[in-house]
Amino acid sequence: MAKKVGRKSKYESHVKPMLKDITAWLREGETQASVCKRIGVSQSAFIEYKKEFPKLNEAIKKGEQFLDLQVEESLAKRAIGYEYEETKTVIEVLPSGDKKKRIEKVKKHIAPDVGAIALYMKHKRILQSKDEELTGVQIKKAQAEASILQNRADKLTVSEMERQQVNDLIAIGQEIIGLGGDEDATT
Template identity: 30%
Template sequence: MAKYDYWLTDDGLQLLAGWARSGLTDEQIAHNMGIAVSTLYEWKKRYSEISEVLKNNKEIADIAVENALYKRAIGYSYTETTKEDGKVIKTVEKEVVPDTTAQIFWLKNRQPERWRDKQEIQNSGNMDFNVTIKVVE
Protein backbone atom coordinates (compact mmCIF):
# COMPACT_ATOMS: atom_id res chain seq x y z
CA MET A 1 0.00 0.00 0.00
CA ALA A 2 1.40 3.40 -1.00
CA LYS A 3 1.78 6.00 1.75
CA TYR A 4 -0.97 8.21 0.30
CA ASP A 5 -3.52 5.34 0.08
CA TYR A 6 -4.51 5.62 3.75
CA TRP A 7 -5.17 9.34 3.40
CA LEU A 8 -7.67 8.66 0.60
CA THR A 9 -9.76 6.33 2.82
CA ASP A 10 -12.74 7.58 4.82
CA ASP A 11 -10.71 7.30 8.05
CA GLY A 12 -7.77 9.22 6.60
CA LEU A 13 -9.97 11.96 5.13
CA GLN A 14 -11.85 12.31 8.43
CA LEU A 15 -8.58 12.75 10.28
CA LEU A 16 -7.47 15.40 7.78
CA ALA A 17 -10.86 17.14 8.13
CA GLY A 18 -10.51 17.23 11.91
CA TRP A 19 -7.03 18.70 11.77
CA ALA A 20 -8.12 21.35 9.27
CA ARG A 21 -11.19 22.26 11.35
CA SER A 22 -8.96 22.53 14.42
CA GLY A 23 -6.97 25.27 12.72
CA LEU A 24 -3.79 23.37 11.93
CA THR A 25 -1.61 24.75 9.12
CA ASP A 26 -0.52 22.67 6.14
CA GLU A 27 2.91 22.36 7.78
CA GLN A 28 1.37 20.96 10.97
CA ILE A 29 -0.92 18.62 9.02
CA ALA A 30 2.02 17.31 6.98
CA HIS A 31 3.95 16.73 10.21
CA ASN A 32 1.01 14.79 11.68
CA MET A 33 0.82 12.74 8.48
CA GLY A 34 4.54 11.96 8.68
CA ILE A 35 5.35 13.58 5.34
CA ALA A 36 7.13 16.68 4.09
CA VAL A 37 4.94 19.71 3.45
CA SER A 38 6.06 19.63 -0.19
CA THR A 39 4.61 16.11 -0.42
CA LEU A 40 1.31 17.36 0.99
CA TYR A 41 1.23 20.14 -1.62
CA GLU A 42 1.88 17.56 -4.33
CA TRP A 43 -0.87 15.28 -3.02
CA LYS A 44 -3.29 18.21 -2.88
CA LYS A 45 -2.60 18.81 -6.59
CA ARG A 46 -2.86 15.14 -7.50
CA TYR A 47 -5.77 14.01 -5.28
CA SER A 48 -8.83 16.25 -5.28
CA GLU A 49 -10.25 14.38 -2.26
CA ILE A 50 -7.37 15.56 -0.06
CA SER A 51 -7.46 19.08 -1.46
CA GLU A 52 -11.24 19.42 -1.03
CA VAL A 53 -11.42 18.02 2.49
CA LEU A 54 -8.67 20.39 3.66
CA LYS A 55 -10.12 23.42 1.86
CA ASN A 56 -13.69 22.85 3.04
CA ASN A 57 -12.79 22.20 6.66
CA LYS A 58 -10.35 25.11 6.89
CA GLU A 59 -13.20 27.28 5.62
CA ILE A 60 -15.48 25.98 8.39
CA ALA A 61 -12.87 26.94 11.00
CA ASP A 62 -12.33 30.37 9.40
CA ILE A 63 -16.07 31.09 9.43
CA ALA A 64 -16.35 30.10 13.09
CA VAL A 65 -13.51 32.46 14.02
CA GLU A 66 -14.96 35.23 11.87
CA ASN A 67 -18.32 34.85 13.61
CA ALA A 68 -16.67 34.91 17.04
CA LEU A 69 -14.70 38.05 16.12
CA TYR A 70 -17.84 39.74 14.84
CA LYS A 71 -19.76 38.79 17.99
CA ARG A 72 -16.94 40.15 20.17
CA ALA A 73 -16.77 43.37 18.13
CA ILE A 74 -20.48 44.18 18.54
CA GLY A 75 -20.92 42.75 22.03
CA TYR A 76 -23.34 40.09 23.18
CA SER A 77 -25.20 38.74 26.18
CA TYR A 78 -25.38 35.23 27.57
CA THR A 79 -26.93 33.33 30.43
CA GLU A 80 -24.65 31.94 33.10
CA THR A 81 -26.06 29.06 35.12
CA THR A 82 -24.57 27.87 38.39
CA LYS A 83 -25.30 24.29 39.37
CA GLU A 84 -24.65 22.33 42.51
CA ASP A 85 -25.25 18.59 42.72
CA GLY A 86 -26.90 18.77 39.31
CA LYS A 87 -29.47 21.35 40.45
CA VAL A 88 -29.64 24.92 39.18
CA ILE A 89 -28.84 27.31 42.01
CA LYS A 90 -28.62 30.58 40.14
CA THR A 91 -29.13 31.92 36.64
CA VAL A 92 -27.63 35.29 35.73
CA GLU A 93 -27.86 37.22 32.46
CA LYS A 94 -24.43 38.66 31.63
CA GLU A 95 -23.35 41.11 28.98
CA VAL A 96 -20.04 41.35 27.16
CA VAL A 97 -19.47 44.91 25.99
CA PRO A 98 -18.29 45.56 22.42
CA ASP A 99 -14.51 45.29 22.04
CA THR A 100 -12.84 48.26 20.35
CA THR A 101 -9.78 46.23 19.35
CA ALA A 102 -11.98 43.65 17.62
CA GLN A 103 -13.85 46.47 15.85
CA ILE A 104 -10.61 48.04 14.61
CA PHE A 105 -9.26 44.68 13.43
CA TRP A 106 -12.52 43.90 11.65
CA LEU A 107 -12.74 47.27 9.90
CA LYS A 108 -9.09 47.38 8.85
CA ASN A 109 -9.43 43.97 7.25
CA ARG A 110 -12.92 44.25 5.81
CA GLN A 111 -12.65 47.86 4.57
CA PRO A 112 -8.94 48.61 4.27
CA GLU A 113 -9.46 51.45 1.79
CA ARG A 114 -11.41 53.35 4.47
CA TRP A 115 -9.81 52.16 7.71
CA ARG A 116 -6.10 51.58 7.17
CA ASP A 117 -3.73 53.64 9.30
CA LYS A 118 -1.82 55.03 6.33
CA GLN A 119 -3.94 56.79 3.72
CA GLU A 120 -2.43 57.00 0.26
CA ILE A 121 -2.97 60.27 -1.56
CA GLN A 122 -2.03 60.46 -5.20
CA ASN A 123 -0.91 63.70 -6.79
CA SER A 124 -0.97 64.00 -10.56
CA GLY A 125 1.86 66.51 -10.42
CA ASN A 126 -0.04 69.06 -12.52
CA MET A 127 -0.73 71.50 -9.70
CA ASP A 128 0.92 74.89 -10.10
CA PHE A 129 0.97 77.20 -7.14
CA ASN A 130 3.06 80.04 -5.79
CA VAL A 131 3.97 80.58 -2.19
CA THR A 132 4.84 84.00 -0.91
CA ILE A 133 6.55 84.30 2.44
CA LYS A 134 6.47 87.64 4.14
CA VAL A 135 9.00 88.20 6.89
CA VAL A 136 7.81 90.54 9.60
CA GLU A 137 10.46 92.25 11.71
Protein backbone atom coordinates in the same frame (compact mmCIF):
# COMPACT_ATOMS: atom_id res chain seq x y z
CA MET B 1 6.38 3.27 -21.37
CA ALA B 2 8.74 5.03 -18.96
CA LYS B 3 8.78 3.91 -15.38
CA LYS B 4 8.66 6.53 -12.62
CA VAL B 5 11.94 6.89 -10.80
CA GLY B 6 12.09 7.78 -7.12
CA ARG B 7 10.26 7.05 -3.95
CA LYS B 8 6.75 5.61 -4.07
CA SER B 9 3.98 8.09 -3.23
CA LYS B 10 2.41 7.89 0.23
CA TYR B 11 -0.84 9.43 -0.99
CA GLU B 12 -2.73 6.16 -1.40
CA SER B 13 -1.50 4.68 1.88
CA HIS B 14 -1.16 7.69 4.20
CA VAL B 15 -3.27 10.54 2.88
CA LYS B 16 -6.30 9.20 0.99
CA PRO B 17 -7.58 7.03 3.88
CA MET B 18 -7.28 10.05 6.20
CA LEU B 19 -9.16 12.67 4.15
CA LYS B 20 -12.10 12.86 6.58
CA ASP B 21 -9.69 13.11 9.51
CA ILE B 22 -7.72 15.83 7.75
CA THR B 23 -10.92 17.85 7.33
CA ALA B 24 -11.81 17.31 10.99
CA TRP B 25 -8.35 18.28 12.24
CA LEU B 26 -8.38 21.47 10.19
CA ARG B 27 -11.88 22.26 11.51
CA GLU B 28 -10.43 21.99 15.00
CA GLY B 29 -7.77 24.55 14.13
CA GLU B 30 -4.77 22.40 13.34
CA THR B 31 -2.31 23.67 10.77
CA GLN B 32 -1.44 21.83 7.59
CA ALA B 33 2.06 21.32 9.02
CA SER B 34 0.66 19.49 12.06
CA VAL B 35 -1.60 17.42 9.80
CA CYS B 36 1.51 16.35 7.85
CA LYS B 37 3.15 15.17 11.08
CA ARG B 38 0.03 13.26 12.13
CA ILE B 39 -0.21 11.34 8.87
CA GLY B 40 3.54 10.82 8.46
CA VAL B 41 4.05 12.81 5.26
CA SER B 42 6.57 15.59 4.61
CA GLN B 43 5.25 19.07 4.00
CA SER B 44 6.84 19.17 0.54
CA ALA B 45 5.12 15.90 -0.41
CA PHE B 46 1.84 17.25 0.99
CA ILE B 47 2.16 20.34 -1.22
CA GLU B 48 2.72 18.12 -4.26
CA TYR B 49 -0.27 15.95 -3.32
CA LYS B 50 -2.44 19.09 -3.13
CA LYS B 51 -1.43 19.94 -6.70
CA GLU B 52 -2.03 16.40 -7.94
CA PHE B 53 -5.13 15.24 -6.04
CA PRO B 54 -8.27 17.44 -6.06
CA LYS B 55 -9.93 15.40 -3.29
CA LEU B 56 -7.16 16.45 -0.88
CA ASN B 57 -7.74 20.09 -1.79
CA GLU B 58 -11.48 19.65 -1.20
CA ALA B 59 -10.84 18.12 2.23
CA ILE B 60 -8.51 20.98 3.18
CA LYS B 61 -10.91 23.60 1.88
CA LYS B 62 -13.86 22.13 3.82
CA GLY B 63 -11.89 22.07 7.06
CA GLU B 64 -10.42 25.53 6.71
CA GLN B 65 -13.69 27.13 5.55
CA PHE B 66 -15.51 25.77 8.59
CA LEU B 67 -12.84 27.19 10.90
CA ASP B 68 -12.82 30.50 9.01
CA LEU B 69 -16.59 30.82 9.47
CA GLN B 70 -16.34 30.10 13.17
CA VAL B 71 -13.60 32.70 13.59
CA GLU B 72 -15.59 35.27 11.58
CA GLU B 73 -18.68 34.63 13.71
CA SER B 74 -16.66 34.95 16.91
CA LEU B 75 -15.03 38.16 15.70
CA ALA B 76 -18.41 39.64 14.76
CA LYS B 77 -19.80 38.63 18.14
CA ARG B 78 -16.89 40.32 19.94
CA ALA B 79 -17.16 43.41 17.74
CA ILE B 80 -20.84 44.07 18.48
CA GLY B 81 -20.97 42.67 22.02
CA TYR B 82 -23.17 39.87 23.22
CA GLU B 83 -25.08 38.45 26.16
CA TYR B 84 -24.81 35.04 27.72
CA GLU B 85 -26.30 33.26 30.68
CA GLU B 86 -23.99 32.23 33.47
CA THR B 87 -25.13 29.37 35.69
CA LYS B 88 -23.61 28.65 39.05
CA THR B 89 -24.47 26.28 41.81
CA VAL B 90 -24.64 27.82 45.27
CA ILE B 91 -24.54 25.61 48.36
CA GLU B 92 -26.12 27.16 51.43
CA VAL B 93 -25.66 25.82 54.90
CA LEU B 94 -28.94 25.96 56.76
CA PRO B 95 -29.11 26.68 60.54
CA SER B 96 -29.89 23.00 61.02
CA GLY B 97 -26.53 22.12 59.43
CA ASP B 98 -28.10 20.72 56.30
CA LYS B 99 -26.80 21.82 52.95
CA LYS B 100 -29.08 23.15 50.30
CA LYS B 101 -28.11 23.48 46.67
CA ARG B 102 -29.60 26.12 44.47
CA ILE B 103 -28.83 27.14 40.97
CA GLU B 104 -28.43 30.81 40.11
CA LYS B 105 -28.72 32.02 36.55
CA VAL B 106 -27.40 35.45 35.76
CA LYS B 107 -27.46 37.20 32.39
CA LYS B 108 -24.12 38.83 31.62
CA HIS B 109 -23.33 41.35 28.91
CA ILE B 110 -19.99 41.55 27.15
CA ALA B 111 -19.39 45.02 25.74
CA PRO B 112 -18.18 45.48 22.16
CA ASP B 113 -14.42 44.95 21.86
CA VAL B 114 -12.55 47.87 20.27
CA GLY B 115 -9.78 45.57 18.98
CA ALA B 116 -12.32 43.29 17.28
CA ILE B 117 -14.03 46.31 15.72
CA ALA B 118 -10.68 47.62 14.40
CA LEU B 119 -9.78 44.23 12.97
CA TYR B 120 -13.17 43.90 11.30
CA MET B 121 -12.96 47.37 9.78
CA LYS B 122 -9.41 46.76 8.51
CA HIS B 123 -10.49 43.47 6.90
CA LYS B 124 -13.53 45.18 5.36
CA ARG B 125 -11.33 47.95 3.86
CA ILE B 126 -8.97 45.35 2.38
CA LEU B 127 -11.90 43.53 0.75
CA GLN B 128 -13.33 46.79 -0.59
CA SER B 129 -9.97 47.81 -2.10
CA LYS B 130 -9.72 44.39 -3.78
CA ASP B 131 -13.23 44.89 -5.19
CA GLU B 132 -12.23 48.34 -6.45
CA GLU B 133 -9.06 46.91 -8.04
CA LEU B 134 -11.15 44.24 -9.71
CA THR B 135 -13.58 46.86 -10.98
CA GLY B 136 -10.63 48.84 -12.37
CA VAL B 137 -9.36 45.76 -14.17
CA GLN B 138 -12.84 45.10 -15.55
CA ILE B 139 -13.07 48.68 -16.83
CA LYS B 140 -9.68 48.40 -18.55
CA LYS B 141 -10.75 45.14 -20.15
CA ALA B 142 -14.01 46.68 -21.34
CA GLN B 143 -12.09 49.68 -22.71
CA ALA B 144 -9.77 47.38 -24.63
CA GLU B 145 -12.72 45.41 -25.99
CA ALA B 146 -14.46 48.65 -27.03
CA SER B 147 -11.31 49.76 -28.83
CA ILE B 148 -11.10 46.43 -30.68
CA LEU B 149 -14.74 46.70 -31.69
CA GLN B 150 -14.17 50.29 -32.84
CA ASN B 151 -11.23 49.15 -35.00
CA ARG B 152 -13.32 46.36 -36.47
CA ALA B 153 -16.20 48.74 -37.15
CA ASP B 154 -13.83 51.13 -38.93
CA LYS B 155 -12.63 48.32 -41.20
CA LEU B 156 -16.08 47.13 -42.19
CA THR B 157 -17.38 48.12 -45.56
CA VAL B 158 -21.05 48.44 -44.82
CA SER B 159 -23.78 50.85 -45.62
CA GLU B 160 -23.79 54.19 -43.86
CA MET B 161 -26.93 53.19 -41.93
CA GLU B 162 -25.33 49.99 -40.59
CA ARG B 163 -22.12 51.89 -39.73
CA GLN B 164 -24.17 54.42 -37.77
CA GLN B 165 -25.94 51.61 -35.86
CA VAL B 166 -22.58 50.02 -34.97
CA ASN B 167 -21.22 53.41 -33.89
CA ASP B 168 -24.32 54.03 -31.78
CA LEU B 169 -23.78 50.69 -30.01
CA ILE B 170 -20.11 51.50 -29.42
CA ALA B 171 -21.06 54.93 -28.02
CA ILE B 172 -23.54 53.33 -25.63
CA GLY B 173 -20.88 50.87 -24.50
CA GLN B 174 -18.38 53.70 -23.99
CA GLU B 175 -20.89 55.64 -21.90
CA ILE B 176 -21.50 52.59 -19.73
CA ILE B 177 -17.80 52.12 -19.00
CA GLY B 178 -17.18 55.81 -18.51
CA LEU B 179 -15.30 56.73 -21.70
CA GLY B 180 -17.82 59.33 -22.67
CA GLY B 181 -19.64 58.99 -25.92
CA ASP B 182 -20.41 62.57 -26.88
CA GLU B 183 -18.02 62.54 -29.83
CA ASP B 184 -18.68 60.52 -32.97
CA ALA B 185 -17.21 57.02 -32.57
CA THR B 186 -15.81 57.00 -36.11
CA THR B 187 -13.60 60.06 -35.77
